[in-house]
Amino acid sequence: MSLLHQDSPEEIDDAARGEEFTKGTSHVVWASALATVLVTVAIALYIWSGQKPPAAAGEIVQVWAHPLHTETSGVDANGAPMAKESYDQMLIFARVRLRNQSKQPLFLGAVLCNATLDDGIHSSYVASPTEYNRIFNAFPQLAALRGKPLPLETNLAAGQNLEGDIVATFRIPKAKWDARKKLDFTFGFRYQPELRLAPQTPVIEQ
Numbered sequence: 001m002s003l004l005h006q007d008s009p010e011e012i013d014d015a016a017r018g019e020e021f022t023k024g025t026s027h028v029v030w031a032s033a034l035a036t037v038l039v040t041v042a043i044a045l046y047i048w049s050g051q052k053p054p055a056a057a058g059e060i061v062q063v064w065a066h067p068l069h070t071e072t073s074g075v076d077a078n079g080a081p082m083a084k085e086s087y088d089q090m091l092i093f094a095r096v097r098l099r100n101q102s103k104q105p106l107f108l109g110a111v112l113c114n115a116t117l118d119d120g121i122h123s124s125y126v127a128s129p130t131e132y133n134r135i136f137n138a139f140p141q142l143a144a145l146r147g148k149p150l151p152l153e154t155n156l157a158a159g160q161n162l163e164g165d166i167v168a169t170f171r172i173p174k175a176k177w178d179a180r181k182k183l184d185f186t187f188g189f190r191y192q193p194e195l196r197l198a199p200q201t202p203v204i205e206q
Contacts, residue, residue: 001205055192056106056156058098060185060199061163064145066091066206067174088173091135092124093145093206094185094199097163100156107155107190113168123186126166128152135167146206 070073071086092113100106111126127135129149136146166185170177184198 053101054195055100055102055104056187056189056195056199057101058187058195060079060197061095061097062201063095063183063199063203064093064206065177065203066093066142066145067177068139074152078164089169089171090174090177091142092168092170092183094166095147095163096150096166096185096197097161098156098187098195099161100158103158105155105157106192107110107153108151108162109153109188109190111150111152111188112164112186113166113170114182114184114186115170115177115180117172117176117180122170124168124170126150126152126168126185131163132167142206 011136067087067093068089070089072082072084092115094113098108110122113126114121114123116122127149129151132149136142147165148163150162152167154162155163182198183203184196187197189195
């Protein structure tokens, strides 16, 4: 290029603008990379926060099943004669362990025993501690199965373990019970998802 040749103002402006464009592109690249990192971190934190252990956990230690044939006396509460009634039922006893894995108290509500039979799922509420004791008073032959009833409608403090026995009744014959496909228990906690537990050991027939 001749020393006498000078760049026109338009050429100088274009060169300057090219340098500015290059700098601008660099900033965009860095901003995009930073945004990608931030989004990745946010997603990781969301996934991690969603993997907290459930508030309640537990296990079914053991289950016992006892068939019971019942026949009414044929006399009502006033002593008047009435038709006799007989029926078969299964008493399902279970020893349960529960624990509060959260940092807040948990309120234990209703407990269900669920048996999947040929005609669908049959569910029975477990007896309250008072009803639990009445069963053994009515049927002293079941004394070997008596334990400490699990408190219902109660609070579990943070980190607390709770253990006790429950009993549920199904008015079905033993043959139908023996043909069951599945057995589990549902524990209801206020403002928390239900806890569903299945026994990990065979049911003991008594």
